[in-house]
Amino acid sequence: MxxxxxxxxxxxxxxxxxxxxxxxxxxxxxxxxxxxxxxxxxxxxxxxxxxxxxxxxxxxxxxxxxxxxxxxxxxxxxxxxxxxxxxxxxxxxxxxxxxxxxxxxxxxxxxxxxxxxxxxxxxxxxxxKSVTQLGAFPLPVEVIPFGWQTSKALIEELLVSMDVLNRDCSLRMNGDAALITDEGNYIVDLHLKRIGNPRQLAMVLNQIPGVVENGLFIxxxxxxxxxxxxxxxxxxxxxxxxxxxxxxxxxxxxxxxxxxxx
The missing domain is CATH 3.40.50.1360 (Rossmann fold)
Structure with missing residues (x-):
């Protein structure tokens, strides 16, 4: 087999x-x-x-x-x-x-x-899965459903000052509806292509209201x-x-x- x-x-x-x-x-x-x-x-x-x-x-x-x-x-x-x-x-x-x-x-x-x-x-x-710098894979950020568009906008604003190559963000979907995590939250995927300072980004993302956690494991x-x-x-x-x-x-x-x- x-x-x-x-x-x-x-x-x-x-x-x-x-x-x-x-x-x-x-x-x-x-x-x-x-x-x-x-x-x-x-x-x-x-x-x-x-x-x-x-x-x-x-x-x-x-x-x-x-x-x-x-x-x-x-x-x-x-x-x-x-x-x-x-x-x-x-x-x-x-x-x-x-x-x-x-x-x-x-x-x-x-x-x-x-x-x-x-x-x-x-x-x-x-x-x-081995890379020199993280970021080619979209970085998931888990956010609560309430005000998720505000959280997404704040993430996009934050990314302007971060060492990343791209700043596109998208809500992860499950068919025609937002994907729901086991904890009842949404996922916003950050299409960054390259993350220059993962440690810094991991810390500042979690300071945004509505963000529960991010997918950087440092x-x-x-x-x-x-x-x-x-x-x-x-x-x-x-x-x-x-x-x-x-x-x-x-x-x-x-x-x-x-x-x-x-």
Whole structure:
């Protein structure tokens, strides 16, 4: 079955497979959202089934919660768990300092809360997400529905003084209506093309009335695992400076692939 995966899905799979090697018995885990994180949830479920691994997951979205439940992963709320050992999630972009843009799946608020409530964050991704400077991927900003157009106008005004290449902003849609996040908010996507100072932008965006959170994850990620379509994985630890080249074999597993209804 693994041979039928596209190269990009193979890259996501091997990154996810390598990431769950970091999971130990008794851990409380943040479970990310998105296509790469979904592979991680499946790989984690396989370890639980085959090894009797005992963990508790805190999902970062209703989608991840549903998937985890369907695969038999015990889950709880962050309020119940209080603090987590590890969060594993994907990213839309990451730079050389492991700063991230996240929120392509509209789950950035819960993702950031869960990640910052963890001792460690591992990001699983493919090589295409690696950039010299963040900003090619639209930066999501979560805003409350009340007065969202005012919040958007204030964001556009703020961007005039920021080191960005472009300042176009758009409301994220779901068909003919505004997309609604799990927390009942809207997403405004900032099409900046290049962000010269992500740290500064992350701080000032959150000072705008109506802005709940933004998709810049600064100094949160500890390890990035980059998967490749040939099974190679690169593990980079920002804290130690270590970079490891590894390989994950494609072993067909009914436990992982038979569940897929997508």
């Amino acid at each position: 693994a041979a039928e995966l596209s190269p990009i899905d193979k890259a996501k799979f091997v990154a996810a497979k390598r990431a769950v090697d970091f999971v130990e018995n008794g851990m409380k885990l943040g479970l990310g959202t998105g296509s790469t994180a979904a592979w991680m949830v499946r790989c984690l479920a396989e370890r639980i089934r085959e090894e009797g691994l005992r963990v508790t997951g805190v999902p970062t979205s209703s989608r991840t919660a549903e998937l985890a439940r369907s695969l038999g992963i015990p889950i709880t709320s962050l309020d119940e768990a209080r603090w987590l050992d590890l969060t594993i999630d994907g990213a839309d972009e990451f730079d050389t300092e492991l700063n991230l843009i996240k929120g392509g799946g509209a789950a950035l608020l819960q993702e950031k809360i869960v990640a910052t409530a963890s001792d460690q964050m591992i990001v699983i991704t493919d090589a295409a 100094d949160i990620c500890d390890i990035v695992i980059i998967g490749h379509g040939d099974g190679r994985v690169v593990v980079r630890d920002i804290n130690t400076g270590d970079v490891q080249d590894d390989r994950v074999d494609f072993v067909p597993s009914d436990n992982i692939f038979a569940d897929m209804g997508e």
